[in-house]
Amino acid sequence: MPQVMEPALRNDYRKPTLKKLTLQQAKAVLLDQAKEFLERFRGDRPQAVCEEVPKLYQKPAIKKLTSEQARMLLIGHASLGDQGAKDLMEVFFPDETPGE
Numbered sequence: 001m002p003q004v005m006e007p008a009l010r011n012d013y014r015k016p017t018l019k020k021l022t023l024q025q026a027k028a029v030l031l032d033q034a035k036e037f038l039e040r041f042r043g044d045r046p047q048a049v050c051e052e053v054p055k056l057y058q059k060p061a062i063k064k065l066t067s068e069q070a071r072m073l074l075i076g077h078a079s080l081g082d083q084g085a086k087d088l089m090e091v092f093f094p095d096e097t098p099g100e
Contacts, residue, residue: 065073072091077085
C-alpha cells in the first residue's frame with residue numbers, strides 16, 4: 001500500500017497581534033485611540049474655550065463670631081474627633097453631676 005503524503009501545513013504570515021512597544025509608543029497609540037473615541041461622542045460640536053482666570057489675592061481678615069457661632073464651631077470640631085476641641089469643651093462646659 002503506497003503511502004499518501006499529506007501536504008505540509010502552511011501558515012500565511014500575519015501581523016503579530018501584540019508587538020513590543022516602548023513606553024512612548026504605547027502612550028502615542030493610546031492617545032490617538034482616545035482622541036478617536038472621544039471624537040465619536042463629541043461630533044461636530046465646537047470645543048469650549050478654557051481660559052485660566054488668575055486667582056485674586058484676598059487679604060486675610062478677622063471675622064468676629066457670635067458666641068453661638070463659636071459654640072457651634074467648637075462642637076463641630078469636637079464631634080469630628082479633634083482632641084483639642086474636646087479638651088476645650090470640658091473647660092467651658094464641665095460635666096455637672098447632681099451628687100457634687
